[in-house]
Amino acid sequence: MVKIVRDEMVALFGDADGGLQPTTKRPRVILLLGLQGSGKTTTAGKLGKWLTKQGRHPLLVSTDVRRPAAIQQLSVLGEKASLRVHDPAGQMDPVARAKGALADAANLGFDVVIVDTAGRLHIDDELMTELVAIKAATEPSDLLFVADAMTGQDAIKSAGEFHARVGVTGVVLTKLDGDARGGAALSVVSVVGVPIAFVGSGERLEDLEPFHPERVVSRVLGMGDVLSLIEKAEAAIDEDQAERLEEKIRSNEFTLEDFRDQLKMIRKMGPIESIIGMLPGMGNVKALAENKPDENQIARIDAIISSMTPDERRKQHIINGSRRKRIAKGSGTSVEEVNRLLKQFVQMQKMLKSLGGMAGLAGGGGKKSRRRAMQMLRNRG
Template sequence: MAFEGLTERLQNAIGKLRKKGKLTEADVKEVMREIRLALLEADVNFKVVKEFIKTVRERSIGAEVLESLTPAQQIVKIVDEELTKVMGEEATPLNKSPKIPTIIMMVGLQGAGKTTTAAKLANKLKTEENARPMLIAGDIYRPAAIDQLKILGQEIDVPVFALGTDVSPVEIVKQGLAQAKENHNDYVIIDTAGRLQIDETLMNELSDIKDLAQPNEILLTVDAMTGQSAVEVAEGFNGKLDVTGVVLTKLDGDTRGGAALSIRSVTGKPIKFMGQGEKITDLDVFHPDRMASRILGMGDMLSLIEKAQRDYDEEQALAMQEKMRENSFDFNDFLVQMEQVQNMGPMEDIIKMIPGMANNPALKNMNFDPKDLERVKAIIFSMTRQERENPDILNPSRRRRIAAGSGRPIQEVNRMIKQFNQMKDMMKKVSNGNFDGMDQMFGSGMTGKMAKMSMSRMVRKNKKIKQKRLNKLRKKRGRK
């Protein structure tokens, strides 16, 4: 996963301050040196690192930090805020046309994931906005690109306009736009050709398409795994086409992640989306503040919540939340949540979004075998209806019967029930804004403090939005 090395280095550097009641300028200087090395090793652009360290150092030697009783937390806060600034402060929405269709032109080098990203974006617009997008297959030099786009279009039920490889890309786009206007499509997403490197022929063709289509967005797809060269590619395309935004792909791969920290500063163009997986749904809005939290090992609860909400209907989410508050969450609810979790992706990726879990030593010792979920299901399915609805009645004799029925050892049954009760207790506390259990879960050291800080911030930030949603749903269900 991206940033793992950077996260560990930053946590270690800042963690050295946790035992210090007061800081000296020498302490700050040493930490800045470690942070600088960590960023450079993560492939962050040198100029970006230089400016970042300068700003953080100036803020860190102020009275607010040097006289603080919790200097480590103050440094974390400053680094978090400055990382967010470097990546663009806030999420940047798509530029939309005042009248349909909004035209989006996808550009980038070959192999960056342009075609797949075009389909992912179409799917996102269709499912989240109930829009009617259309895809245009404008890459005539890689025949597989046309076939790939058609297959993806069928999968998401989005029309794909294609004329084959013997028609010029400009003509394809011209006819595709005419059809989109006739069919009243809300969005047109143009997939264009790429090359292994930027050349004059490619740029001339893309310029011709831009002149014809007059796109509202020119989204540059960049492979995050290419490191420093990703920034160079962004500079090259931006210089020729004046791109409006960037899509960073393969952030789930073995990448140092420096591109995410460099592109905005170097090009002045926002990262609008990020791809983290191969599924058609694996395209997310890029939130600089959330990414900063991930980099610092503080998790990303808002993205985790949104990821879950894509698979939950709102009424079900409300019911689950109220069950947590009322302490009536049972094994039937647990089964529903397990199935939702399985749909969200690999367990290790999900857990790393929980504050404090990135690079947590306990996480490294865990083995996330998909079969474990099936074993848990077998144990729950061996319970009677009454036992599932009333976990408190699971006495030793009932547990022995469940173990025999599921074919699992009694120790495993006991462990699963204990974990269920711990999770239930923790979720109830968190849903009520109580983070006291964080010390047990993440420890009372730097990781635990960062986890509490992040969870508290996330809950406060989401509180108003969540309350509006709950009021709306209660009204819908006839509640006061």
């Protein structure tokens, strides 16, 4: 029964994965549309980061001249993501700003221009006239409507109006890591009739990915998303470091220093809640609310281990009472927390020794092994 429901839901989305429209135009122009507060500006930064990973060279520009904070926010995001932002001093005409970005891109060798357009609390004729003018001046290949997945039917209605008046080629669903769990994605496709291009699954600049129908359906049904989890691990985990950790675990030489490195690698994959949500049977984040992992607790563990000397990190048995007091003071924690961490670490060492390794968590086993695993998972799908 679950398989039947899954197959029908995938069919509603269509077989094609998300992403950008095919085009030979250079520079490619991407217009981001949406209501105020939907996450357009953040999505511009995330999309620029994603394009950079694809080997592209994006240029960002804001045409939201009525909200100076939006222009400043895009500049901050651009600096954080090491992306160039077109921001001509004194130019407050939206169409001129967009055209200037295209000229800059052509002259400086950028192959993509991402235009962050103005938003409104409500759709009005002035906004639509402005968007139509920007569209005519830039001839975009992609008009992406950015919608907050948590707003439900309001996002669907707005997407339909934008599509009718401006023309939308795809939708970016933000905050898909929340309780909505993809229900809005189904509504957008069925009501608006345009595909989902990208989904945002967290607050980090890296938390944007092309829409994969089968994966999102699996999340909606609480079946997990192992392929995305593997991809996140591959992007976040250093292969050589992972293999060294695996070898240390197998030879019973796993230290607190290694444990800290392990935590750092896992944190690079994104919020712990998001990672757990990709595990089969763990998709319902609400059910985990009372026992969800505490990101602050992980940061405190990092602080405790960092407050130890190199010898203490490698030989935790030398950490006596006075050392524990010093570590607690240096890390801004309590002696009880230090004691708890050391006790848990000893238990972990025993467990790892009995298991003979933790290759899966450490990312070990080599890239070839993970590629084989991913292919097997695709074949099963």
